[in-house]
Amino acid sequence: PASAAPVGPDDLAIGGVPLTKLADRFGTPAYVLDEDEVRHRCRAYLRAFPDAEVYYAAKAFLCRAMVRWVQEEGLGLDVCSAGELELAVTTGFPPERIVLHGNAKSPADLRAALRLGVGRIVIDSTSEIARLAAAVPAGSRQKVLIRVVPGIAAGGHAKIRTGTDDQKFGLSIADGSAQHAIARVLGQPRLELTGLHCHLGSQITTVKPYLSAVRRLIGLLARVREHHGVTLPELDLGGGHGVAYCPGEPALDLASLGTKIRAELAGGCAAAGLPVPRLAVEPGRAIAGPAGVVLYRVLSVKRTGSHTFVAVDGGMSDNPRPALYGVRYAPRLVGRASAAAPEPVTVVGRHCEAGDVLAPDAQLPGDIRPGDLLAVPVAGAYHLSMASGYNLVGRPPVIAVTEGRARLLVRRESLADIQERDIGM
Numbered sequence: 001p002a003s004a005a006p007v008g009p010d011d012l013a014i015g016g017v018p019l020t021k022l023a024d025r026f027g028t029p030a031y032v033l034d035e036d037e038v039r040h041r042c043r044a045y046l047r048a049f050p051d052a053e054v055y056y057a058a059k060a061f062l063c064r065a066m067v068r069w070v071q072e073e074g075l076g077l078d079v080c081s082a083g084e085l086e087l088a089v090t091t092g093f094p095p096e097r098i099v100l101h102g103n104a105k106s107p108a109d110l111r112a113a114l115r116l117g118v119g120r121i122v123i124d125s126t127s128e129i130a131r132l133a134a135a136v137p138a139g140s141r142q143k144v145l146i147r148v149v150p151g152i153a154a155g156g157h158a159k160i161r162t163g164t165d166d167q168k169f170g171l172s173i174a175d176g177s178a179q180h181a182i183a184r185v186l187g188q189p190r191l192e193l194t195g196l197h198c199h200l201g202s203q204i205t206t207v208k209p210y211l212s213a214v215r216r217l218i219g220l221l222a223r224v225r226e227h228h229g230v231t232l233p234e235l236d237l238g239g240g241h242g243v244a245y246c247p248g249e250p251a252l253d254l255a256s257l258g259t260k261i262r263a264e265l266a267g268g269c270a271a272a273g274l275p276v277p278r279l280a281v282e283p284g285r286a287i288a289g290p291a292g293v294v295l296y297r298v299l300s301v302k303r304t305g306s307h308t309f310v311a312v313d314g315g316m317s318d319n320p321r322p323a324l325y326g327v328r329y330a331p332r333l334v335g336r337a338s339a340a341a342p343e344p345v346t347v348v349g350r351h352c353e354a355g356d357v358l359a360p361d362a363q364l365p366g367d368i369r370p371g372d373l374l375a376v377p378v379a380g381a382y383h384l385s386m387a388s389g390y391n392l393v394g395r396p397p398v399i400a401v402t403e404g405r406a407r408l409l410v411r412r413e414s415l416a417d418i419q420e421r422d423i424g425m
């Protein structure tokens, strides 16, 4: 990861703490987060997007400490459930700096949002409009944005592309449902339409699709003014900024993204005779991902005719991403020096299915053996937040490191925790 530094020929440190020490103290598997790296990434966003609202996308990773870091760094928060919202607000996050998303917000989600006073709710379907308006107390107005589908294909995998009409999110510009929803919202006295939103997808590594989105959304802002005489003051371009998981992979360049989006927005608005709306972005992965490492202990090494299977004490329950999206990771041996040449191995998990593969094409020293410690970089986003209870193994703990000190943020899910919830017979 950006933050792991060598502390000798055979070990790496994160936040100044050797990974071997963390594994000894907290056990494995374990997620380790570099607090300084998270904060540094928040600051890089504020520099790249001055004057914009930067909402950290909580779905990538959330715990109370993360809420506090993001708040202290001056970011807003994007949540998509009452669970994320309640965790943030009970930690002290200001609700007016929170935006609520969801293609199917439950009555409980909407009740929590209105009760706690979230700043913005992003409308994702026509049916949601009347339902939301009816829930807003008389005499008050809820600020909303409308999520539109601009018809732009971008994103690292089909399952995380959301800019085209063949997926469930948002309201299409092409078929007119976005325009229809805009008219409906403008007719609701308890809703205040502050702007448009779009999220193209995730793990996008080039700037171009964002610029196309800016152009399409300016076009729609212009039509809204023409048809309704309303100038919408906000434009939220979502998240999706890609990071490198393995050496040599591309990552989206933040500074260039910020500069080019602002230029496109300024030029497009000037041409359309519109004032420049206040910009918002919603990065998740690019803030949390590279700041995290997951530690595993090797439990078995099996050499077959065609493969070397290195099995670790975690797997698809703590990282479903390789199984879901076929993505690559670059595990590393830590804790002992090896003179053996690297060999291609398949790093697999402990779960009861053959698809439980963490890294199909890893390179590890040929003398890899049970008891070895492996570190998998770029594990801060969409690991714990997508962890499951498969095989009742319990979810790993989250440890924060900073300035040479480590502390437990989220404790390991114990077998007692799991059994406690099972109350029927």
Ligand code: LLP
Residues within 6 Å of the ligand: 057, 059, 060, 078, 101, 160, 199, 201, 202, 203, 238, 239, 240, 241, 282, 283, 284, 285, 286, 321, 325, 381, 382, 386
């Ligand atoms: N805003 C909205 C409305 C979103 O739906 C998302 C992600 C984000 C922001 C943040 O996107 P990011 O900057 O993190 O790419 N589980 C998948 C990623 C799913 C992303 C879902 N929405 C993965 O592990 O790659």
